[in-house]
Amino acid sequence: MERLEVRYAGTGGQGIILLGVLTAEAVTRAGKYATQGSYYGAQVRGGITSADVVLGKEWISFPYVEKSDILVAFTSESLDYYVNSAKNGSLIIIDETTMVLQDEDELRSRYKFFKVPFTRVCYERFNSGFLLNIVAFGYILRHLKRFCSKEDAIEALKSNVPPKYIELELEAFNIGLSL
Amino acid sequence: MPWNRIKVPIKSGRFLLQGDEAVADGAFCAGMRFYAGYPITPASEIITRVQDRFEESNEGVYFQGEDEIASIAACIGASWTGTKAMTATSGPGFDLMVENLGYAIFTETPMVIVDVQRAGPSTGQAARPSQGDYHQVRYATHGDYEIIVLSPWSCQELFEFGVRAFNLSERYRVPTIVLTDEAIAHLREPVEIPEEIDVFDREHDPEAPPFSFDEVDASPMPLLGDGKALLVTGSTHTEWGKRVTQDPEVHRKIVKHLIGKISNHISDIFETHEEFIEDADFVIASYGISARSGFEAMNRLRKKRIKIGFFRLKVIWPIWEKYIIQRFSNVKKVFVPEMNMGHLSSELKRILNCEIIPVTELGTNVILPEEIVKVVEENL
C-alpha cells in the first residue's frame, strides 16, 4: 500500500500546523487519503512544533509518521530533534536563510538534502516572515504530485484562510511554487 | 416509531475533519440540542464545533458551566425535558463528573459524555494521549450498574459513534460514553458524512412511571412538563419515584433492572472489528488509537506469513465474555497493545485461558506498529 510520510517541523508561531492541515486538505480534496496529527506545547523541549501528514491512495492504518519520507525543518532545533526519524536516503528540506548547520556534509551523505531560502523570499516580497508556511506549501507540492494537484492546493488554501487575505496568500503560494 | 431514518442536518460529503469536530457533528446529527461543558484540553474543540452547528442551524443551547459538575448536572436536567444532551471532558473533568454520572445511571437519564483521554493521574500531560481511563469509565461511581462505553479508532468513527452513542443512550436510558483519546481527537482525516442516518428517539410516554423494575429491558420515559407531577430522585425509589430508603427488596429490584436492561441486550450493544480470526494462532486485540498501530502491525506480520488476526473492541463496555471466549477458542496467544498498564489485558486474562501478552506504553507516545511487531516476533 502506497504511503508517503511527511513531517513539518519548526517552532510555535511559524504556522507549522496550518501547513500540515493544508497538505492534508489538498490531498483529501483530490479524493485521496490523508491523516494529519500534531505535536506542540511544553511536552517537547525547546518549544518544538511539528505536523505529521501521512498520505495514501486509500485508508491509512497508522496515522502518524514512523520514519519520514519528507522532513521539512524551519529551525535547527527541530531538525536535530527529528532527523533521526527520517528514512535513510529520504528527502530533507531546510530553511537556508535562518538555519546554521554544523554537520551539513553528513546530512548530504545520508539524505537527499535541499536548502531553500523560504524566509529570504518572504522578506523580499512581504517584508515579513509571516507567510513562510504558505511559501513552503507552494514549494512542497512538487513532491506531492501523485497525491494532489495545484488546483486542489488552491482550494485547500481558500477554505482555510480568511477571504480578505486570500490574494496575499495566493501570491506567497505562487512564490513557493516557482522557487 | 422510536427508530427514524433522517436526513442529516449538515452538509453531507467527504471532509477533512478533526476528531473533536467529527464527534460534535455526529452528536448534532443524532439530535443533540443541549451541550454543557467546561474548558479542558484536549476536549475544548468540541464546544467550538457545537457552537458552530447550533448557530448556523439556529437550534440548540450550549452552556459553559462553572465546572464539570455543573455541566453534567445541567445535561441531566435538560435531558428530563426531552432534549438530547451531551458534555465532553478529559480525565480531570471526568473525575468531577462522577457523582452525577451515578445519578444519571440511577435515574436512567439518557445523555452522552465524550471523554478525551489524556495522560494522568492528576493534571499529567494535558495535550498528550493515554488510554488510562479504560476502567475508570466503567467503575467510576459507587454501587452496581452497567454502562455503555464506545471506543472509536478514527475520525470517521468519532462521527458515527457520536450518533450511535445517542441511539444507545436513548434506547437503553443509560448515560453512554464515547471514550476517545487525544491522539484521535486531535487527528485530522477524511470523514464521510452520509446523507441519511438512523436515529433512535427515546420512547416518551406521559402516562408511564419514571422508573422501572423490569429485569430485561428499559422502559418508556415520561418528561418534565407532562403534567403528571413527576418525582425524579437519586434515592432508592419506587417505580413512581417515591423514596424508599430502607427496604432492601426495592433496592435489589432497581439494581437488577439497571443491569438487566443492558446485559440482556448485549448482542445489540457489543460490537467488534475482526480480521483473520478464523485461521489465527495469534491475535492482536486492542481498541482506540492503539488499534490503529495494532492493525498496521498485523498487516506487516501477515506479510511475513505469520498467522495472526486482529480483534478490535468498538464497544469496550459492556464486554461480551461468552462471545470473546467463543471467538478466541483456537487462539494460542493474544497481544494487547494499549497506552496504559494493561487494562484490556487484565480483562482478557480474566476471560480467556490462553496466554495474554500486554504491549504497554506508559509514556505518552502512541505505540508504533514496529514496536508491536517486535514483541510479537519475540514471543511466537
Add this chain to the structure above:
Amino acid sequence: MKTYMEWIRTEFFPTAFCPGCGHGIILRAIAKACDELELDRDNVVFVSGIGCSGWIPSPYIKADSIHTTHGRAIAFATGVKLARPDFTVIVVGGDGDLASIGGNHLIHAARRNIDITCIMADNNNYGMTGGQYSPTTPKGSKTSTSRKGLSEAPFDVAKLVKSAGASFVARYTVAHFPQLVNSIKKAISTEGFSFVQAISTCPTHFGRRNVTQDPYEFIDYLKRNSVNIKNITSSAESMGKIIIGEF
C-alpha cells in the same frame, strides 16, 4: 380545604421532618405562594438537593420535582431552564446544600442572573447528619463539630448572592409567615435569579444546643431576635440580630 393544599402531596404525610422543624412552614409558604400566583402546575419544576431541605419539594410538593445530588440542585435547574425557558424553575436547598458544597453554583447562578427562584431553607446546621456546623452557623455556636463554640464566621448569604448579581434577594424567618409568602411570590415573579433565605428552626440539633428545644419558644426567639433592614438606624441595633427584609 385551603386551595394551597392542592400543591401539597398529603398522601406522603406525616412528613419526614422532626417535631418542631420549621421546614413544614416553608413547605406551606411555597405552596401558598404558588397557589396565590395561580401558577400553571404543569409548567413548574422544583429542584432540590440533599439534606432535610431536599424533602420540602420532593416529595411533598405536587408538581414535577427533581431531587438531585448534594449541592447541585441549581446546576440541574440551570439545564432544565435553558432547555425549557417557558418553565418556572424553583430550587429548594439548605444552608449546607446551597452555601457550602453548592456555593459555587449559587454565586454563578446569581452572576448569570438566570431566571430561577432559589429558596434556602436555612436551619443553621446539617440537621440530617447530626447537627454539624454549616456556613450559616453563627460564630460561637455549639454544634456536633464545634463542641466548644464555633470559631469560624458565617456567610451573610443574602448579601453574597445580592453582590454576585441576583435580581431579587430577601431574608425572612419561619416566624414571619406572611412576609415569607410574599417574598417567595415576588421571587417567582421577578425575572432573573431570585433568592429567598428562609431561616428555619431545628429544635432537634441547633436549637437544643444553642436556642431551645421547644418549637414555640424557638419561633418566639426568631421573632424577638429579628430586625427589619428598613428599621436599622445604627449597626449596634443589628448586632447579633437576624436582619430580615429585601436586600
